[in-house]
Amino acid sequence: MTKIYDCGHYQVAAVKNIDLEVRKKHFVLIAGRSGSGKTTLLSLIGGLTRPTSGYILFEGSDIWALDDRSLSRMRNRRIGFIFQFASLIPTLTVNDNLKLAASFHEVDYDVGGRAKDLLALVGMSEKAEAYPNQLSGGQLKRVAIARALMNSPDLILADEPTGDLDEETEKEIVQILKKTNEDGATVVLVSHSPDIAPFATRRFRMSHGILTEEDEVVR
Amino acid sequence: MIMSKNSMTSRVLGVFAVALGLIVAVVPHYVFPVCQYSGMLVQTMAGTYIPMRCYWTATAEVGLGAVIVVTGLLLFVSRHIETRMALGFVLGALGAVAALVPTYLIGVCANPMHPCRIATQPALVLLGMVTVIFAIIAIATARGAPRE
């Protein structure tokens, strides 16, 4: 698949002819400099943007053949996003931000109970009624992870989940992601951190829109 | 100057309270003046002139308005929850009295067509009720303020 951004006078190919297969329960690490197209790649995989050419298959089905409702449902139930920037809704408490993940489609679990458990998992139980502007960067990331896990997704897409965090917090977050992967979720993670590399089952490097598997060239 | 959102609320309410107090004092004299027949006086059977009830109401409202202004100023400078809540209750009481003076406590002329009945009295009752509403808001928003 290819993704070209039209910027008016010129065009930018953020992703160039990438052919990537990710198997279940793999932990895929993608490293690369800023502006190499990593975020665009993650967004393509998660159906946040349409490819200029090519297709994205999720368990064999083209996600862009789905209608908006089905695609949204897939994003909600099957995929968990962890963004690079602060990604909580500023007008909602931490608890409500988690419950938001269960607000768009019917779920079959106790929403309040699950939110409580996940906040405990990420060590944020005491801040359940706080607003995002009352939290530190590390705390925001933890809550974002908890929200991504609300609907027990099959695929986690994480963009720099440990960026701007101290070493200790970084280690904690990596452990959480590792455990999530061990519990059965597939993880595709973008990061510079050397601490994550040992957990990855496949490692890639992205540069100027081209993806290269480390130790092997992938087109 | 850095100001918390909560103390900003207190200042805004203080300004509104000051404005309300001024309006309460001014309304019965200049906006909807009470009966001006014979200069707010009424002639008794014996031939002497005494002030009408609406005159006393207008005078009382000047005093009440002044106290509301002072309460508003205090609210403006107050920071702590206890002070703000107390001032809120005082403001509420003042508002209630401002509404009761032209109706039950002193009253106005009995004639339903007099200006004090058709204009001054309803204006003061409305202003009193608005003051009470502001007082309730002041009390409710004091909750976020720091303790002494």
Add this chain to the structure above:
Amino acid sequence: MKGLGLLQLSRQNLRRRLFRTLAVATCLGLVTGILFSESLIAEGVQRSLQVGIARLGADILVVPYGQEMPVQTSLLTGEPTSFYMNRSVERQIAVVLGVERTSSQLFIASLQRASCCSGFFQLIAFEPQSDFTITPWLKSNLKRPLGSDEVIVGSKIFTPEGGELLFYGHRFTVAGKLEPTGMGLDAAVFIPIQTAYLMAAESIVKAERPLAIKPDQISAVLVKVDSATLPDIVASRITRNVEHVSVITSVRLVKSVGEHLSGLIQSLFLLTGTLWAVSTLLVGTIFSMTMNERRREIGLLRAIGATGRFIFKMVITEAALLTFIGGLLGVVGGGAIMFSFSLLISKSLEVPYLWPTFVQVSEMIAISMAIAILTGLLASLYPAVVASRMEPLYAIRSGE
């Protein structure tokens, strides 16, 4: 099970953006309040006329030639007036085709600032045998005929039942008080016509200025038309057959009030219409700006599974809630002001006014609220559509 509902989400958004919420709500509240007040005025005037004319009981009022304006003013606003004509007019009117019943009345203005009069009022003297204005009320409320020195007063006369009134030196006792009509009849005092003649005769001695009325004089003839004929037709017959009289129909009375008010009401509604258009634009602009600011948030919501439809509904719900609050403020504020100052407004506009019925007020509240909410929906439609169609990554990126 579901997480947060649309309403909960919208409520939180409004609470946390308090300044914007208050600004839009106040703007809309102002427009709704003005609209609601205008409809209260229009309905109140209508109701007053309906009730007042029903109280009068007459289809046609015949008065001396040239006296329509003073009579109308007296009936509508209570401004006291006096005028007289010969009683023979009633006999002439009674034989006109289409006339079912007639009753004569005397309109007497009491003296202003005189020791012989309790105040400056409109006295209306009626014929107990033929009257159809006061008599129905007497039958159902007092349940007995009025004594010769007894009066019935309108609701705006503050002397209580059993109290005394003095007119031209003659003492009267208040036997009862009528329900309000909002018209000038509320400031009138109704006395038996024979007592009026006696009062006039005694006034030479008892009053500061004598009341010169002869026993063969009346002021007006009230006419009830038979159900098979139109009042306008009978009115023109009376004008043709009876000399030196002016004829007022209740329809014309209503029309004259309507004409007096219509210019004012039209301007007010035009002003309100303009204000409403400006508010809709303002709300629409504010919502567009807000959705622009919240692009990243919208992108995030889409990323975690919100459908385009959900985003659309979220924006619309927020707008509806916001304008509901504004509308409520307007209705409460406008209603409170109208309720408090209805007498002042009625006096300033020189129109009769009676507070509309509960059902009428409820209808007006519902219409005003509906307009407020529709304004919100209309204003937020375009921003909602734009927001719902944003590609998630584009929304997230452009919000960075």
